[in-house]
Amino acid sequence: MIIDGKGLAETIKQELKDEVDEIRKQGGNIPHLAAVLVGDNPASASYVRNKVKFCEGAGFESTLIKKDVSISEEELLEIIEDLNGNEDIDGFIVQLPLPDHINEHRVTMAIDPSKDVDGFHPVNFGKMAQGLDSFLPATPYGIMTMLDRYNIETEGKHCVVVGRSNIVGTPMSILLSRKSKPGNCTVTLTHSRTKDIASECLRADILIAAIGIPKFISSDMVKEGAVIIDVGINRVEDASRKSGYRLVGDVDYDAVVEKASFITPVPKGVGPMTVTALMMNTLKAAKSK
Numbered sequence: 001m002i003i004d005g006k007g008l009a010e011t012i013k014q015e016l017k018d019e020v021d022e023i024r025k026q027g028g029n030i031p032h033l034a035a036v037l038v039g040d041n042p043a044s045a046s047y048v049r050n051k052v053k054f055c056e057g058a059g060f061e062s063t064l065i066k067k068d069v070s071i072s073e074e075e076l077l078e079i080i081e082d083l084n085g086n087e088d089i090d091g092f093i094v095q096l097p098l099p100d101h102i103n104e105h106r107v108t109m110a111i112d113p114s115k116d117v118d119g120f121h122p123v124n125f126g127k128m129a130q131g132l133d134s135f136l137p138a139t140p141y142g143i144m145t146m147l148d149r150y151n152i153e154t155e156g157k158h159c160v161v162v163g164r165s166n167i168v169g170t171p172m173s174i175l176l177s178r179k180s181k182p183g184n185c186t187v188t189l190t191h192s193r194t195k196d197i198a199s200e201c202l203r204a205d206i207l208i209a210a211i212g213i214p215k216f217i218s219s220d221m222v223k224e225g226a227v228i229i230d231v232g233i234n235r236v237e238d239a240s241r242k243s244g245y246r247l248v249g250d251v252d253y254d255a256v257v258e259k260a261s262f263i264t265p266v267p268k269g270v271g272p273m274t275v276t277a278l279m280m281n282t283l284k285a286a287k288s289k
């Protein structure tokens with residue numbers, strides 16, 4: 001079965017809109033998300049556009065702050081300080097990656113954890129790891145929501161995560177191993193130093209691919225009946241497209257689709273759910289005021 005991330009995102013957007021309409025009727029606090037975009041990375045610009053568009057669709061307020069690639073770290077930190085102190089803004093994100101001259105860790109650390117709707121601050125990350133209430137990182141939260149809404153059984157399953165990034169692989173491995181629903185998986189976190197990734201993947205009931213290598217997961221790495229979650233959004237050249245590129249996941253979709261019990265496509269799989277999760281966090285931030 002193909003998991004319709006885009007369709008599910010639309011459904012949840014409508015649910016969020018209904019809730020925001022009710023808040024508006026009651027004269028409550030309308031969720032307001034700010035996004036900071038530095039430079040002109042086309043993929044980042046596209047993600048941020050989608051976030052702003054989703055805000056409009058769900059009745060949220062949004063503010064986009066665009067800065068030139070030459071902005072200094074100090075200037076960016078000042079913008080973050082302003083957003084931290086701005087009563088109108090419930091939550092904000094700084095789109096990653098940042099230019100090389102800016103220290104991403106310092107930027108993440110500067111964000112007030114109560115406005116960190118990306119869930120990247122170590123305070124939120126630590127709370128997540130201990131099973132405490134926090135903002136969950138958007139992509140893992142979107143995937144957990146997908147598994148939940150599709151009633152995919154995770155308890156007792158063997159989950160293999162490919163890729164150990166701070167924003168996807170590592171938090172995903174923590175969330176799925178937690179005593180929760182979805183959760184209660186036995187998790188293997190694989191990475192570039194794993195001896196035999198193929199044989200690890202072959203043992204997976206649930207396989208989460210988050211490495212950023214087009215079509216890395218081939219058919220011979222997938223067990224019959226596995227659930228495949230493809231986090232990759234890789235741009236590969238395609239002269240037949242007007243844009244000059246097409247999006248390809250970390251999974252060789254055509255080769256794997258017949259084997260999988262559930263699979264997310266790229267695009268229209270995990271991507272829209274990441275945006276949805278960010279909005280759920282923003283509503284949570286607005287309601288906690």
Ligand code: GUN
Pocket residue numbers: 093094095096097118138139167274
């Ligand atoms: N870059 C890639 N994914 C993300 C995300 O979820 N949030 C931010 N801020 N940057 C990203």
